[in-house]
Every structure is written in structure tokens, then in C-alpha cells.
Amino acid sequence: LAKTTQPISMDSYEGQEVNITCSHNNIATNDYITWYQQFPSQGPRFIIQGYKTKVTNEVASLFIPADRKSSTLSLPRVSLSDTAVYYCLVVPNQGGKLIFGQGTELSVKP
Amino acid sequence: ETGVTQTPRHLVMGMTNKKSLKCEQHLGHNAMYWYKQSAKKPLELMFVYSLEERVENNSVPSRFSPECPNSSHLFLHLHTLQPEDSALYLCASSQDSGTGLGYTFGSGTRLTVV
Numbered sequence: 700l701a702k703t704t705q706p707i708s709m710d711s712y713e714g715q716e717v718n719i720t721c722s723h724n725n726i727a728t729n730d731y732i733t734w735y736q737q738f739p740s741q742g743p744r745f746i747i748q749g750y751k752t753k754v755t756n757e758v759a760s761l762f763i764p765a766d767r768k769s770s771t772l773s774l775p776r777v778s779l780s781d782t783a784v785y786y787c788l789v790v791p792n793q794g795g796k797l798i799f800g801q802g803t804e805l806s807v808k809p
Numbered sequence: 810e811t812g813v814t815q816t817p818r819h820l821v822m823g824m825t826n827k828k829s830l831k832c833e834q835h836l837g838h839n840a841m842y843w844y845k846q847s848a849k850k851p852l853e854l855m856f857v858y859s860l861e862e863r864v865e866n867n868s869v870p871s872r873f874s875p876e877c878p879n880s881s882h883l884f885l886h887l888h889t890l891q892p893e894d895s896a897l898y899l900c901a902s903s904q905d906s907g908t909g910l911g912y913t914f915g916s917g918t919r920l921t922v923v
Contacts (some may be wrong), residue, residue, distance in 0.1 A: 731910060742811070742899045742914025743852070790909030796842075796865070797901070797909045799852040 703787045708804040717774040719803050721787030724768050729793060732763060732770045735786045737802070743786060747772070774805075782807045812836045815900050815915035823923055824890060830918045832883040832900030838913070840906035841883040843875060844899040846917075852899065858883060859906035890922045 705721040723732070731750055735743035747754055749761040749770070760773040774781060784802040813834045822828050832841065843855040857865035858877040872894075874886040883900055900915045 733910070740897060740919060741916050742813075742901070743912075744811070744914070745912070748910070788909070792910065793908055796854060796857060796906070797903075797912050798854065799844075801851055 703789055703800050705785075705787050705800070705803045707801060708806070710806050710808065711777055712808050713778055714776050717777050717781075717805060717807075719772045719774075719785055719787070719805070720769060721772070722769045723787070723789045726767050726789050727791070730789045730791055732761065732767075733788045733790050733797075734759070734761065734772050735788065735799075737784045737786065743799070746785075748790075777805075777807045779807050779809065781805065811913050811915065813900055813902055813913050813915035815898075815918050817918060818916065819919045819921075821921045821923060822887065822890065824892070826890075827886070827888040829887065830885040830898055830900075830920075832885075832915055834881055834900075834902040834913070834915075836902060836913060838902035838904050839880055840903045841877060841880075842901040842903075842912075843883070843885055844901065844914075846897040846899060848896070856885075857906055864906060887920075890920075892922050895920055895922045 703721050703723045711717045733748040734746045736746050737743040747759050747761045751763050754761045762771045784804050786802040816831045841858045844852045846852045855869045856875045861877045872889050876884040897917045899917045901912045903912045
């Protein structure tokens with residue numbers, strides 16, 4: 700399973716754009732990149748998933764360069780309610796399971 | 810609600826007690842999972858069930874006993890637990906255990922062992 704590395708914590712202010720970068724140097728051809736969000740005392744919630752280039756949904760954007768060895772989750776104009784832990788995961792399309800790392804603890808301040 | 814419901818939300822039990830955690834999903838998923846999350850630690854995968862059969866047990870102590878009577882329900886039976894077993898226990902489901910895609914998590918059971 701590809702290992703991921705992301706910052707342990709980040710601080711931001713309301714209204715700012717937040718970019719969280721994750722490195723996954725050993726990503727395999729069939730692996731997808733998936734991000735989850737977890738609030739305290741709740742289960743993780745799926746945010747976004749991509750394979751290459753750029754993916755955008757109503758919550759976030761995911762940027763993946765051509766070599767796929769890293770990815771960046773972009774949260775536009777964060778609010779206090781975006782304070783959470785964000786997990787970057789590399790998930791196999793086949794024969795795998797969801798394995799979590801430490802995640803990035805994002806703190807949004809007023 | 811995410812589609813995966815866990816009960817109870819909070820549980821306090823003594824080390825000699827026996828209790829059970831319940832997870833229910835009506836998403837039509839075929840795979841269900843138990844994860845443990847201790848304070849300030851990553852989620853740890855405990856058990857994987859696919860079509861009601863246990864397909865993975867990640868070296869979990871026998872004081873944790875899972876049960877999957879059908880594809881919609883998953884239980885975690887607890888007995889003679891230790892204080893270090895206090896954690897958030899999360900249930901998840903997915904369409905297929907053979908891929909890491911499409912997991913839905915419940916809100917978890919906060920377990921405190923005294």
C-alpha cells in the first residue's frame with residue numbers, strides 16, 4: 700500500500716483558501732487518491748477523489764500532477780466549520796482497503 | 810445521518826462487563842468494517858466482513874468478538890476489556906471489500922472502560 704505524507708497541522712483564517720498537499724511517492728498505476736474529512740467524535744466523511752489532473756466538486760478541488768506522486772486538496776474560502784482533520788489516502792481500485800494515516804489537523808480562526 | 814447508524818453513541822463499561830456495539834446500514838453495501846480510533850491516533854482497521862463472512866482480522870485481541878448476521882448488520886461484542894481499549898469505535902460499509910473506494914462511516918461509539 701502506498702504510504703502518504705501530509706502536514707500534521709495547519710492554521711488558517713476565515714475566508715482564506717487552504718491548500719493541503721500530500722505526497723505519495725509509491726503510488727501504483729491502479730491507485731486512486733481520496734480525501735476524507737473528520738470532525739471530533741464523528742466518523743470520516745468522503746470529500747473528493749481523483750486519479751489525475753483536476754477534480755472539482757461543491758466542497759473542494761483536487762489537483763494531481765502528471766507524475767501523481769503528490770496531490771493538493773484545495774478548500775476555497777474556509778469557514779470556522781471547516782476545522783477538522785483531513786486525511787489523504789491512496790486507495791487501490793482492486794484488492795485493497797482503506798488505511799488511514801495521521802491526517803492534517805486544520806484549524807480555522809475568525 | 811450518513812446511512813450507517815451506530816448504537817449506542819456513548820458507552821461506559823467496567824472491565825468485567827459484557828456489552829455489544831451495533832452497526833446498521835441500508836445502503837445495499839456488501840462489505841462492513843470495524844475501525845478503532847484512540848485519542849490522537851489514526852484509525853486502525855480491526856475487522857473486515859464481506860457478504861457476512863469475516864475476511865480480515867488485524868491481530869485484534871479475542872476480547873473483541875465481531876458478528877455479522879446479515880449484510881445490513883454488524884456487531885462488536887466486548888468482554889473483559891482493559892482501560893486502554895477506551896476509544897472511538899467506527900463502523901463503515903462499502904459496496905465491495907475488494908476495493909478501497911466508496912466507504913461510508915457511521916458516527917461511532919465512544920467507549921470508556923473503567
